[in-house]
Amino acid sequence: MILEAIAAEKIVTLEHLVGLLNSSESTVRRDLDELEAERKLRRIHGGAEALTSSASELSNLEKSVKNVQEKMLICQKALNLIDEGDVVFIDAGTTTGVLVKALSQEPVANLTVVTNSIHHAATFVEQGIKTIIIGGLVKERTDASIGGFALEQIESLNFDKAFIGMNGVDKEYLTTPDPEEATIKKAIIANAKDTFVLADESKLGQFSFVKVASLNQVTLLTNRTEKTILQEIKKKTRVIEV
Incomplete structure (x- = not known):
């Protein structure tokens, strides 16, 4: 569900995920840490964002x-x-x-x-x-x-x-x-x-x-x-x- 949310929104907040998953903040943080370790998303302050190609670059x-x-x-x-x-x-x-x-x-x-x-x-x-x-x-x-x-x-x-x-x-x-x-x-x-x-x-x-x-x-x-x-x-x- 986290990956689906990020695929749709590109950036999601921790608060949004807590409500979406009906889970505690600490549980969602652990999930985000695990997904980042698997290189499936990037943690940012207050949430997470979709990964970009290693050859791509933001302006x-x-x-x-x-x-x-x-x-x-x-x-x-x-x-x-x-x-x-x-x-x-x-x-x-x-x-x-x-x-x-x-x-x-x-x-x-x-x-x-x-x-x-x-x-x-x-x-x-x-x-x-x-x-x-x-x-x-x-x-x-x-x-x-x-x-x-x-x-x-x-x-x-x-x-x-x-x-x-x-x-x-x-x-x-x-x-x-x-x-x-x-x-x-x-x-x-x-x-x-x-x-x-x-x-x-x-x-x-x-x-x-x-x-x-x-x-x-x-x-x-x-x-x-x-x-x-x-x-x-x-x-x-x-x-x-x-």
């Missing part, structure tokens, strides 16, 4: 309305990790977009920002923050500059810290749907002293088409969750919970 507009509160908590912690005089890379995406907004409201002295998002860059320039924009082919759905030209520029630079988004974080790898974006993210990680992956709990235990990097190459910033996958992730890399 920035579709992503921007999901898990907003969790993204804000994660990005406030990320903001506190940025020091005066840092050179930081912030990649394209909706979670990193929340960090961009926070930085524009609470600027860090002598900061240099490098980004492959035209919208992120515009926000920083408006606030008078020193900004370097990576050029290249702009991917419409994610606002990310990709391709050989973008890769060449990133590989010529070094960053104190990098803050990147990710579609999937499982117990071994970071993954994303697009091979060209994966190549860009790999280069960012390789050229940063420290890379922080900003991923709310809906990304944990999920995987996409292309492997970006092993978990031990980054630090994960995520919200507190009881998901067992987080304990597996902690065995492989540093995790900062908010």
Whole structure:
């Protein structure tokens, strides 16, 4: 019945399922956990949603309305990790977009920002923050500059810290749907002293088409969750919970 509801509605709330099944909240939560472990749905805050193909990707507009509160908590912690005089890379995406907004409201002295998002860059320039924009082919759905030209520029630079988004974080790898974006993210990680992956709990235990990097190459910033996958992730890399 849960799978039928999700197939019809795409997203269902825990409250709706409790009423539909005439079961306790704890029972429904256990059912959702089991179904997610079987990769039949994806848990989200307050409910669950249908899985998408590992090669498919939501647009920035579709992503921007999901898990907003969790993204804000994660990005406030990320903001506190940025020091005066840092050179930081912030990649394209909706979670990193929340960090961009926070930085524009609470600027860090002598900061240099490098980004492959035209919208992120515009926000920083408006606030008078020193900004370097990576050029290249702009991917419409994610606002990310990709391709050989973008890769060449990133590989010529070094960053104190990098803050990147990710579609999937499982117990071994970071993954994303697009091979060209994966190549860009790999280069960012390789050229940063420290890379922080900003991923709310809906990304944990999920995987996409292309492997970006092993978990031990980054630090994960995520919200507190009881998901067992987080304990597996902690065995492989540093995790900062908010």
